[in-house]
Amino acid sequence: MSPSLEEPSPAVLDDLDQEIVRALHKNGRAAWSNIAAMANSSTSTVRRRFESLQSDGRLRVTGRVDVARLDLAVPVMIQFRGRDSSRPDFLKSLQVRHDVRYVAAVAGSAGCVAEIVMPSLVGMQRVIHEITLQFDVEAELFVATHTYTSGQDWLPDTVKREIDVRQERMESRLSREESIVLGLLLEDGRTSLSDLAEPIGKSESTARRILESLIRRDIVSFRVLVEPERLGFQTSFWAWLNVEPSRLSAIGTELAAMKETKTLFATAGRYNLVGQFVLKYHTDMHAFMTDVLGAIDGIKKSEIMMQTDTYKRVWNMVACSSYVGVSGPDWLFNPPGSTSSLSESQLAKTDARRSNGG
Numbered sequence: 001m002s003p004s005l006e007e008p009s010p011a012v013l014d015d016l017d018q019e020i021v022r023a024l025h026k027n028g029r030a031a032w033s034n035i036a037a038m039a040n041s042s043t044s045t046v047r048r049r050f051e052s053l054q055s056d057g058r059l060r061v062t063g064r065v066d067v068a069r070l071d072l073a074v075p076v077m078i079q080f081r082g083r084d085s086s087r088p089d090f091l092k093s094l095q096v097r098h099d100v101r102y103v104a105a106v107a108g109s110a111g112c113v114a115e116i117v118m119p120s121l122v123g124m125q126r127v128i129h130e131i132t133l134q135f136d137v138e139a140e141l142f143v144a145t146h147t148y149t150s151g152q153d154w155l156p157d158t159v160k161r162e163i164d165v166r167q168e169r170m171e172s173r174l175s176r177e178e179s180i181v182l183g184l185l186l187e188d189g190r191t192s193l194s195d196l197a198e199p200i201g202k203s204e205s206t207a208r209r210i211l212e213s214l215i216r217r218d219i220v221s222f223r224v225l226v227e228p229e230r231l232g233f234q235t236s237f238w239a240w241l242n243v244e245p246s247r248l249s250a251i252g253t254e255l256a257a258m259k260e261t262k263t264l265f266a267t268a269g270r271y272n273l274v275g276q277f278v279l280k281y282h283t284d285m286h287a288f289m290t291d292v293l294g295a296i297d298g299i300k301k302s303e304i305m306m307q308t309d310t311y312k313r314v315w316n317m318v319a320c321s322s323y324v325g326v327s328g329p330d331w332l333f334n335p336p337g338s339t340s341s342l343s344e345s346q347l348a349k350t351d352a353r354r355s356n357g358g
Contacts, residue, residue: 010229015057018231019058020046021224025155028061028189032103057322060225062314063185064152066249068144070219072332073117075101075144076124077267079240079276079305082137085111090135095311095318098329099127099355102151108237108305112137113238118330142240148256151263151276152223153312156231174219177202183333184221186315187326189222217330225314226279227321228262235279236262236307239293240271247298248272254296259345260288271303282306 003261013021016039022032023038023046031256035050036043053059067073084090094103094114102115118124121143128139172180178199184191197207214220228236243251248266252273256264264275279288285304293302310318315328326333 005129010227012232013053013226013230016045017049017053017058018039020053021226021231022155024059024061025224028224035128045290049349055099056326058226058230060316061189062152062187062223062225062316063182064150064223065182065186065220066147066150067209067332068147069118073119073329074124075115075117075147075265076121077142077144077265078114078116078128078135079110079140080112080114080137081110081140084135085134087135090137091309091311093134094131096313096327098327098333100312101315101328103310104236105309106306106307107312108240108303109303110140110305113305113307117329128326140270142265142267142271142274144265144274145268146266148252148264148266149261152225154262154278155224155226174302176200177206177217178210178214181207182214185214185220185222186328186333221268225316225323227310227313227318229321233278233280235282235284235285236310237279238305238307239275239277240303241269241273241275241293241299241303242301243273244298244300245272251296251298258292260292270299276307278356 019039020035023035026038027034029036032043032047036046039046049129050059054061065072067074080090085146091103091105091112094100094112097116099116099118100114101117102113104113105111106113116124116127118127124141128141131137132139180200181196184196193204193207193211196211197204200207200210202210241251252264255261255273255275258277260277260279262276262278264273266272267274277288279285289302289304293299312318312320312327313323315326315333316323316328317325
């Protein structure tokens with residue numbers, strides 16, 4: 001019998017695991033007893049299941065932070081085209097970059113879609129020049145001017161989506177201690193109070209006050225990252241939309257509320273609305289294109305790119321639908337006084353996951 005050329009599909013989480021995911025998505029730092037009650041199981045069982053899911057990378061609890069609204073950074077969506085744009089070594093080079101928050105291989109007019117996040121646009125062209133010198137690729141940039149909804153908020157049939165129609169920025173003005181705590185929560189939203197307190201040299205009660213302040217000021221909330229394939233969704237795609245400017249806010253709000261929408265940005269560039277969408281099956285694409293996008297008055301032009309493989313999501317490196325390490329910017333993850341978020345062993349583990357298929 002000849003070997004199959006197809007990689008095995010990632011295993012879909014069972015019913016209990018999905019109940020745990022939904023409970024954690026509502027409150028990523030909830031007590032295990034509360035999670036057990038929501039999942040209709042015992043405390044010991046849900047904790048054991050979570051530890052298994054987390055240890056093999058099938059899910060991550062993460063701190064959700066809108067870096068743009070907090071005036072911490074500027075996200076830029078990028079289409080990479082050219083001979084090297086779909087090569088694994090190019091995709092992996094983006095995956096490990098600290099300034100890259102998201103990377104995926106796509107099928108369409110581009111070979112790769114990535115999101116670079118920097119404290120400002122100053123230096124962005126230098127970064128693009130650096131990338132295009134190493135590989136035979138061309139880059140088209142779309143600066144995110146507003147985030148309607150974040151991919152961190154996507155989980156079907158869970159909590160009501162947060163749709164941001166506000167245009168104002170928030171003054172973050174984080175202290176050194178708050179920055180360190182925030183970085184730790186971005187990497188692991190369930191980091192214990194003792195582990196939050198140690199790097200800032202404070203007591204657990206002080207760490208608790210800092211944590212509660214970050215939550216109260218809407219700087220951080222807690223969500224679950226899980227790849228759509230783990231929940232039985234087979235198709236992800238990016239839609240690049242040219243929308244009538246007078247209809248941009250209304251269409252952005254309408255699309256952001258849809259269960260299929262994972263991420264949605266208003267952007268500056270050839271397209272002014274960019275979104276990632278998730279469907280159960282690839283055959284659902286036709287109805288979505290005609291009955292959903294086609295029915296919205298004000299969309300003048302669209303371009304679709306099917307996602308074929310995810311390499312990074314919200315700074316979490318992805319291999320075979322599992323999270324294998326974090327590679328994020330020092331100014332956000334590792335402010336002065338904290339430790340590095342990415343070890344050599346995590347980098348090696350990423351390559352091993354892709355080589356072994358799981």
